[in-house]
Amino acid sequence: LSDQDKTTLILVSRPEETPLLEAERSSFELSELCINNQLLIINGILSGASDDLSKKMQDKQQAAIKNIPVGLRKFRTYFLPLRSYNILGVDKIRIFFNNDHYDSIKVATKPKELKQINALLDDIHKTGKKVIFTMGKGGVGKTTIAATIALSLANKGVKVHLTSTDPADHIQYVIQDSEHITLSKIDEKQELINYQNEVLSKVRETMSEEDVAYIEEDLRSPCTQEIAVFRAFAEIVDKAENQVVVIDTAPTGHTLLLLDATQSYHKEVQRTKGETPVSVQRLLPRLRDESQTEVVIVTLPEATPVFEANRLRDDLKRAGINNRWWVVNQCLTMTNTCDSMLLARAKAEMQWIEKVKEISADNFVAIPWVQDVSIEKIGN
Numbered sequence: 529l530s531d532q533d534k535t536t537l538i539l540v541s542r543p544e545e546t547p548l549l550e551a552e553r554s555s556f557e558l559s560e561l562c563i564n565n566q567l568l569i570i571n572g573i574l575s576g577a578s579d580d581l582s583k584k585m586q587d588k589q590q591a592a593i594k595n596i597p598v599g600l601r602k603f604r605t606y607f608l609p610l611r612s613y614n615i616l617g618v619d620k621i622r623i624f625f626n627n628d629h630y631d632s633i634k635v636a637t638k639p640k641e642l643k644q645i646n647a648l649l650d651d652i653h654k655t656g657k658k659v660i661f662t663m664g665k666g667g668v669g670k671t672t673i674a675a676t677i678a679l680s681l682a683n684k685g686v687k688v689h690l691t692s693t694d695p696a697d698h699i700q701y702v703i704q705d706s707e708h709i710t711l712s713k714i715d716e717k718q719e720l721i722n723y724q725n726e727v728l729s730k731v732r733e734t735m736s737e738e739d740v741a742y743i744e745e746d747l748r749s750p751c752t753q754e755i756a757v758f759r760a761f762a763e764i765v766d767k768a769e770n771q772v773v774v775i776d777t778a779p780t781g782h783t784l785l786l787l788d789a790t791q792s793y794h795k796e797v798q799r800t801k802g803e804t805p806v807s808v809q810r811l812l813p814r815l816r817d818e819s820q821t822e823v824v825i826v827t828l829p830e831a832t833p834v835f836e837a838n839r840l841r842d843d844l845k846r847a848g849i850n851n852r853w854w855v856v857n858q859c860l861t862m863t864n865t866c867d868s869m870l871l872a873r874a875k876a877e878m879q880w881i882e883k884v885k886e887i888s889a890d891n892f893v894a895i896p897w898v899q900d901v902s903i904e905k906i907g908n
Contacts, residue, residue, distance in 0.1 A: 530562035538598070540569045541591035547667040552597035566606040574869065575609050582867035584641070585897070589597055612872030614831045614880075630872035642862065645883040648824065648853050649680040657822040658768035661775045662855075663844075664826035665836045669857040669895075673826050674776035681706035687771040691764050693757070714760045716753060723747075723756035759808060764779060766807035768820065816848045823851040827884065829859055829877035829894075854884050854892035862896035 529535050537558060540746070541551040548570075555566055570593065577583040596605075609813065612630035615621060652660060662670040671692070678690040691712045710780055724747045731743050767773050815821050823844060827837040841851050859872040884892050 530564070534886070535563065535565060537563055537566045538569055539566055539603070540571055542572050543570050543669060544667065545592050545595075546671075547884050548592055548597055548600065550666050552599040555603075556599055566603050568600055568603045569608060570605060571608045572610045573607050576869070577867065579865055579867045579870075581863055581865040581897070582870050585870075606641050610869065610873075612869055614877050616831045628869075642859075643892065645676065645895055646892050648855065648893045649677065651821060651853070652663050652677060653681060653684055653686070654882035655819075655822075657772070657820065659765055659773050659775070659821040661777055661821070661823045662826055663777050663823055663840055665833055668826045668828050668833055669855075670826045671776050673824065673855055673857070674774050678709055678774045681772055681774075688774060689764070690776070692775045692776045693761060711766065714757060714764070716757050719756040719760045723759060724753065759805060760902050762805065762807040762811040765811055765814060768814070789834050812848075812853045816850075818850045818852075821832070821849070822853065823849060824853045824855060825851055826855045826857055829856050829861070829880040829884075831880065834880045834883055837884075841887065852888075852891050854888040856881055856894045858890055858897045859894045860897050862894055 529537075536840050539551045539555055551568065558564075558566065573593075574582065574586045574589060577586045609628070611624060611628050613620060613623075613628075615624055646703060660674075662674040662677070663668050674690060674692075678688045681688050686708065688709045689712065690709055691714065693714050727747060728740065728744065731740055735743070752784045764775070765773055827833040837854070844851050859881070860870050860875060861877050863870075863872060863874070866873065881894065
């Protein structure tokens with residue numbers, strides 16, 4: 529993979545700040561593995577604007593492209609246009625290479641009354657949930673929703689701890705410590721060092737140097753990092769004893785690593801001579817308790833995000849963890865656009881909003897596309 533004559537790695541991003549930052553982080557991690565022959569594709573660029581909303585969207589995209597992260601600037605970059613339809617299936621891929629025809633759409637197809645974010649916020653407060661996750665793929669708005677939930681509860685006088693298990697850690701950009709909110713993040717490297725030091729300190733009390741060397745070797749395995757992160761994760765959830773814990777989880781794959789770790793955790797701890805903390809022992813029962821834990825799945829009204837979110841829901845179900853609420857973010861159907869391209873996109877959203885309605889048994893809220901995704905804007 530590191531042979532540039534044999535391998536090209538293509539990074540794909542939307543023309544938005546957060547996805548581009550995630551692409552930069554992925555690029556850096558790959559570069560550390562000597563996979564340096566990378567290209568960047570920025571997909572979904574709005575080519576024209578005919579009303580206020582489309583102009584704001586275009587300006588936002590162009591600002592993200594102009595301020596592309598430093599780590600991506602050295603790569604050859606290709607730009608692909610936004611299309612009026614979801615590119616799903618071979619036929620749509622073929623059509624993609626032709627001109628897009630959408631001028632005939634002049635009137636928005638409005639969905640029936642959709643529940644808005646306050647329905648979710650009020651329900652979480654009323655039911656007294658103690659552990660709240662936001663889950664979904666990267667770039668769908670999990671961090672903003674997590675921060676919105678935390679701020680809403682704090683404004684009602686609830687003590688909240690808001691944390692991130694996402695390596696990208698976007699929380700710091702959208703919210704700051706306040707009277708009722710404390711912030712934290714799980715730093716994987718630091719948690720690994722802490723765990724290694726703790727185990728070695730303990731085994732040195734009773735073991736020979738030869739045995740300690742064996743344990744040191746074992747502690748360098750990838751499984752050890754999972755254990756360390758998992759312990760930190762469990763300790764944060766344990767804070768729910770005296771406050772509400774809101775957890776902005778990483779994009780889907782990383783989230784499932786955390787959940788899967790519950791199954792193998794105890795065996796791995798025994799193998800490396802560590803101890804299972806009480807917080808870990810209490811974790812899974814708490815996550816499976818519907819009266820304590822709420823998993824909010826965040827998605828976009830598009831094919832891939834909805835498919836991935838549904839797979840996440842199935843995985844949660846297999847782990848015995850309940851999901852009730854969904855958030856469909858960035859809905860053009862809830863705006864007053866009169867731009868033909870955006871009207872066509874809004875029409876294409878309808879089937880995916882209906883799909884989420886079906887999957888969630890109508891337990892979902894929808895949020896309109898807004899230029900300013902700050903928590904105050906979303907919450908209002």
